[in-house]
Amino acid sequence: MLQLKSVFVTYDPHTHFKKEALVDVNLKIDLGEKVAIVGRIGSGKSTLIEVLAGLIKPSKGEVIIDSLNITADKILRREIVKKISVVFQYPEEQFFAETVFEEIAFGPRNLGLSDSLVKEHVEKALLDVGLDSSYLDKSPFGLSGGEKRKIAIASIVAINPTYLILDEPTSNLDYAGKQSILYYIKEKISIDKTVIFVTHDMDEVLGIADRVIALREGRILFDGSVNAFFEDAQLIQEIGLDTPFTFSFSKRLRSCFPDFPNCSTIDGIVDQLRQKKNG
Ligand SMILES: Nc1ncnc2c1ncn2[C@@H]1O[C@H](COP(=O)(O)OP(=O)(O)OP(=O)(O)O)[C@@H](O)[C@H]1O
Ligand SMILES: [Mg+2]
Helix, strand or coil: CEEEEEEEEEECCCCCCCEEEEEEEEEEECCCCEEEEEECCCCCHHHHHHHHCCCCCCCEEEEEECCEECCCCCCCHHHHHHHEEEECCCHHHHCCCCCHHHHHHHHHHHCCCCHHHHHHHHHHHHHHCCCCHHHCCCCHHHCCHHHHHHHHHHHHHCCCCCEEEEECCCCCCCHHHHHHHHHHHHHHCCCCCEEEEECCCHHHHHHHCCEEEEEECCEEEEEEEHHHHHHCHHHHHHHCCCCCHHHHHHHHHCCCCCCCCCCCCHHHHHHHHHHHHHC
16 A cells, blocks of 8 residues: 655745645555546646655655655665656656667666566566567667657566556657557556556546546645546536546436446447447
8 A cells, every 4th residue: 555644745945946846645545546646737746656656755744655664764766666666757758778678678677687587577568568579679769659658668567566657648649649558557457556647638537547636736635536526527627627528428418317327438438328229
């Protein structure tokens, strides 16, 4: 379980630029949860994930990852990375290796795995994100935007962390690129892994998450189920977000079919209507 206890993060505390990026944040995230973190630009989403992953220390409060209290005890970075790893926004900007293999192998190698295990992890991670082994010898710099993003995700997946965090994993990708990343997150990550992702796209929230944490000015404004989140139109407006079309449409259809479920895709709605027609 990941736990934040009364966490505050203040940037540049003793200057005119002082910024309270997180204010009294308390949360617990269990194994297997799929959590979307949403909120306006500058609301503290990236700061929250950096604190969760032990990349920045809170100004006050505690961060606990399973049995490790990473704020109180001195814990090796390697021990944290094994449990929790982050795919940053635009991760491909941080590529450094000459080949895709070397890029993905960096993480598992740093964990001290043998050469044969490193190779196994790299090949599996690449396949998981939907690319075949013909990519292994290519330069990561010469790939398309979508392929680069997949390599960046594979390089974190290869570490096989229990908690996988993704900061806007589909930003700046075209439709096909987005769909294949979403397919990976939805279908390929085993259900016992925890996935925490930041997004501005409400269709992604509906399609992937079972829990939403909404931030406003560094505070948690909402923490609950996806359905409860989208039911609260006032809250959604307050945060400056949109209700997904499929959610609004499913709601409208309940005036004809009171038990019509919330569907996350148009295909889902069509399937449900077909069942109603045949049933
Ligand atoms: N390293 C830093 N130094 C100073 N201020 C920072 C730093 N990082 C973030 N901030 C400030 O803290 C606040 C929260 O930033 P954060 O990056 O967590 O927001 P965000 O919700 O991820 O925004 P976005 O949607 O734009 O990615 C912002 O006001 C930002 O300007
Ligand atoms: Mg951010």
